[in-house]
Amino acid sequence: MMQGRQPVIYGDGTQERCFSYIDDCLFCLKAMAFQENVVGEVINIGPDEGVVTINELAQTIANLVRFKLVPVYMPGRPQEVKYAHCSSYKARRLLGYETKTSLTKGLLNMVEAIDVRGYRPFKYHLDLEIISDKTPRTWKDRLF
Numbered sequence: 024m025m026q027g028r029q030p031v032i033y034g035d036g037t038q039e040r041c042f043s044y045i046d047d048c049l050f051c052l053k054a055m056a057f058q059e060n061v062v063g064e065v066i067n068i069g070p071d072e073g074v075v076t077i078n079e080l081a082q083t084i085a086n087l088v089r090f091k092l093v094p095v096y097m098p099g100r101p102q103e104v105k106y107a108h109c110s111s112y113k114a115r116r117l118l119g120y121e122t123k124t125s126l127t128k129g130l131l132n133m134v135e136a137i138d139v140r141g142y143r144p145f146k147y148h149l150d151l152e153i154i155s156d157k158t159p160r161t162w163k164d165r166l167f
Contacts, residue, residue, distance in 0.1 A: 024090040025134070025142050031161055034099030036078035039106045043069045044129035051118045061117050067109040070122040074108055083127055087134050101157040 024030060051068045055061050075083075078094075085092035114120035124132075147165050154163055 024084055024088050024092075025137060026144065029093055029095050030081050030084075031097055031166075032077055032081060032094045033097050033159065034077075034103065035096065036076060036081065036094065037105075038077050038103065039074050039108065040077065040080070041069045041071055041074055041107070041109050042080070042126055042129070044124035044126075044132075047120075047122055047124050051114055051120050054118045058118070064113065064117065066113045066117065067111055068114045068118075068120055069109040069111055070126070071109050071111045073122060073126055075126060080126075084130055084134075087127070087131055097159060097161055100159055 047070070048068045051066070055064075055066065081094055082092055084090075111120055111122075151158065151162060160166070
């Protein structure tokens with residue numbers, strides 16, 4: 024959007040996700056490397072109270088960058104998980120995790136950093152190893 028391009032959304036955009044801001048996760052990663060009480064544990068770190076749809080994410084970013092959003096919808100990706108929510112119960116209990124940065128604040132920080140650094144034009148950097156009739160057109164045809 025910061026390059027004037029509409030985002031590509033696979034499926035109808037109602038897929039749900041939880042997004043973590045890096046500053047909220049770093050201390051957990053450090054603790055997991057050194058705390059004995061978490062050896063062998065599988066721990067989700069993330070804002071389980073902050074579920075957002077892909078459509079909502081796109082609209083939030085558009086609002087932050089003052090962009091007229093008209094997403095390009097493509098067919099959904101095969102076997103994509105519709106609802107990907109984490110549970111941070113163990114992270115809270117074992118590591119003292121808490122969400123401190125809202126999605127909007129985290130995105131605003133990202134936009135501001137890109138404004139300072141400047142954006143990098145998108146480029147494909149990896150060749151596809153396996154192409155089938157299920158490979159999204161945007162990957163096969165390299166639309167940008």
